[in-house]
Amino acid sequence: MIPAHVPAAVQAPVPAVEVLSVEKTYPNGTQALLPVDLRIEEGEFVTLLGPSGCGKSTLLKMVAGLLEPTDGRLHLWRKPVDQLEASGKKMAFVFQSPTLMPWASVQANVRLPLDLAGMPKAQANAQVEEALALVGLPKFAGDLPRSLSGGMQMRVSIARGLVTQPDLLLMDEPFGALDEITRHKLDAELLDLWRKKKLTVIFVTHSIHEAVFLSTRVVMMAARPGRVVEEFRIDEPYPRTPDFLVSPQFSRHAKQLQDSLLRASQSTEEVQT
Numbered sequence: 001m002i003p004a005h006v007p008a009a010v011q012a013p014v015p016a017v018e019v020l021s022v023e024k025t026y027p028n029g030t031q032a033l034l035p036v037d038l039r040i041e042e043g044e045f046v047t048l049l050g051p052s053g054c055g056k057s058t059l060l061k062m063v064a065g066l067l068e069p070t071d072g073r074l075h076l077w078r079k080p081v082d083q084l085e086a087s088g089k090k091m092a093f094v095f096q097s098p099t100l101m102p103w104a105s106v107q108a109n110v111r112l113p114l115d116l117a118g119m120p121k122a123q124a125n126a127q128v129e130e131a132l133a134l135v136g137l138p139k140f141a142g143d144l145p146r147s148l149s150g151g152m153q154m155r156v157s158i159a160r161g162l163v164t165q166p167d168l169l170l171m172d173e174p175f176g177a178l179d180e181i182t183r184h185k186l187d188a189e190l191l192d193l194w195r196k197k198k199l200t201v202i203f204v205t206h207s208i209h210e211a212v213f214l215s216t217r218v219v220m221m222a223a224r225p226g227r228v229v230e231e232f233r234i235d236e237p238y239p240r241t242p243d244f245l246v247s248p249q250f251s252r253h254a255k256q257l258q259d260s261l262l263r264a265s266q267s268t269e270e271v272q273t
């Protein structure tokens, strides 16, 4: 307990996310996650990396409140996940596939979370316009999703995430299905958004390069059962330009992560045998 006379400025900051001994066993008996502890400060860009089946999506869905932990506690801005509203904060989840309504315009797709929240249409449309401008699609509001490329559809999905003006953005391999050039472009755009909107981001990927390029911190996980095995700070300045991708610092971080991923994969195999 911090004494009342200590000024607010020197009190510890409130963490955006606290994962406290959270574990998950699915009803079929699969032990997806051993107890995980993780603290994420406001404004961090944290990436979950690890071999297939190590529980990255399971952990992300529990942070989102889409899945119940078997044990442990999850706090967002010091409130239980289902009471996030009480802290005045908001979260959004972006899935790997854009999951757009094919019959509805881009504008209607992006407006969906606001319609569901009962926001008046004029106010909602203004927020949609702002979100589409943020992802570089202001001219496509009236188009149907099928007339857009895969990268543009993903931008629409991100706009739908941003339209509620979230503080916490959870992204489950959002660019995994895109070609490499589009992926690099969207990675760079995402970093711009993160900085401009002062977001806290948790990002799941299989890509070491994406993890180094984007993150302030990388959390390495291993599988069967899923667990956190190592953490790495990527202490490199932003903005991270394409030059960063070919710098010695980038290679050093990538090598560290590659070695760690190898260790994580080997420990997975050892547990299996």
Ligand SMILES: Nc1ncnc2c1ncn2[C@@H]1O[C@H](COP(=O)(O)OP(=O)(O)OP(=O)(O)O)[C@@H](O)[C@H]1O
Pocket: 026, 027, 028, 030, 031, 032, 050, 051, 052, 053, 054, 055, 056, 057, 058, 059, 226
């Ligand atoms: N609904 C479910 N019921 C039973 N087991 C599940 C369920 N969802 C996931 N699992 C299992 O839990 C473990 C963790 O899965 P999860 O999808 O979280 O891993 P992941 O690291 O995100 O994998 P990937 O990188 O392949 O997407 C895996 O063994 C998976 O088969």
